[in-house]
């Protein structure tokens with residue numbers, strides 16, 4: 001089966017180096033002389049021809065600005081999402097119903113920061129939900145939507161679970177390798193997952209680093225309520241995950257308090273100014289030697305871009321933002337990007 005092979009862990013620092021550093025910096029040369037040992041590919045993001053001020057992008061924007069047409073596009077995008085998920089054996093409607101009929105609502109009060117001021121971009125309709133991420137329906141559907149990420153990236157996988165194990169496994173492995181090579185600290189003790197949504201990425205991090213204290217942070221108290229509810233249903237961990245309702249651009253968490261900050265599939269949902277804010281805040285939160293890992297879309301086909309753009313208002317800005325440069329400008333060093341599966345790249349950097 002032609003799966004995208006995850007890299008395999010090796011105790012040899014030299015072989016790790018060959019694998020990881022066969023990626024390129026955005027502007028720099030290839031570092032390794034032995035590309036055959038690498039299963040990761042260069043993760044540089046070229047601006048897609050259809051993003052920005054291009055005729056296709058302008059045409060899509062014009063279509064979206066016509067209200068009745070936007071409604072049809074939005075409806076179409078949602079139907080495609082649900083039917084594709086169900087075709088791939090993700091029981092979307094069943095999972096949603098289970099959450100909506102559960103005791104999840106009790107978690108909301110314990111998690112919501114009623115004083116939180118939401119950034120303006122967050123209050124727009126989003127992902128075909130009129131209330132964006134601030135609704136129970138969005139929260140109840142989020143895990144099924146997240147599961148679809150893996151299957152789209154690894155269509156040949158024999159199951160959704162296998163696809164997600166490959167996508168998340170490669171991401172975690174890239175993080176471990178970068179940390180091992182570039183960080184002066186030996187262990188990852190404190191992890192912050194910014195934009196944790198309903199906690200899928202957070203649980204992957206907590207499973208991979210069981211001795212670390214893991215915090216999931218998000219702007220949506222609905223998503224966090226689902227995250228906390230689902231975690232309570234699972235076997236208790238030695239180090240329970242903490243959930244924080246805050247803006248990742250201004251968390252109020254203490255400086256120099258984390259070894260790893262993750263932004264998984266967050267920044268394609270943000271305007272450039274928020275991406276810059278998130279990267280700067282991550283830098284403040286990390287200890288010297290700590291690392292930031294940003295994983296997100298590499299490229300999209302024009303068709304998918306058009307469909308997604310109707311429900312993802314900041315896709316253009318994401319594709320026009322130079323993430324590596326943003327990290328370098330925020331003073332991160334060892335900034336490398338790597339394609340961790342055919343659809344996603346992971347950009348990593350260290351605090352000096």
Ligand SMILES: C[S@@+](CC[C@H](N)C(=O)[O-])C[C@H]1O[C@@H](n2cnc3c(N)ncnc32)[C@H](O)[C@@H]1O
Pocket residue numbers: 119122133146194195196197198199200201202217218219220223246247248249263264265266269270274
């Ligand atoms: C696609 S979801 C992330 C999925 C999750 N990290 C995973 O990998 O399973 C994007 C999340 O980013 C959150 N988000 C967007 N802007 C944010 C911000 N400024 N601060 C914190 N969370 C933010 C949204 O609420 C949403 O839950």
